[in-house]
Amino acid sequence: MLCGCARDQLCDRCVDDAFAQLRGVAACRGEVWAMDVAKQCPRTRPWPCSERARAIARRKVSDLAADERLATRLADELERWAARWWGR
Numbered sequence: 001m002l003c004g005c006a007r008d009q010l011c012d013r014c015v016d017d018a019f020a021q022l023r024g025v026a027a028c029r030g031e032v033w034a035m036d037v038a039k040q041c042p043r044t045r046p047w048p049c050s051e052r053a054r055a056i057a058r059r060k061v062s063d064l065a066a067d068e069r070l071a072t073r074l075a076d077e078l079e080r081w082a083a084r085w086w087g088r
Contacts, residue, residue: 007066
């Protein structure tokens with residue numbers, strides 16, 4: 001972040017830059033989450049798209065982003081990779 005944005009109010013460019021740097025972390029966390037769920041539940045159903053799953057995804061990236069838009073994008077990425085792993 002070169003422009004000096006506040007951590008919780010990033011400009012568009014800083015959100016994009018931070019997302020580019022952190023998306024792999026979110027993806028990895030998503031796959032690990034799906035693996036952990038698979039240990040407890042059979043994979044016969046599709047990955048859940050629910051408010052509860054969304055809240056869990058947000059918690060799993062809460063340490064990565066104070067900016068709401070960045071946190072949302074990272075949670076989306078985390079959920080996408082969890083569902084991707086689950087569906088293989």
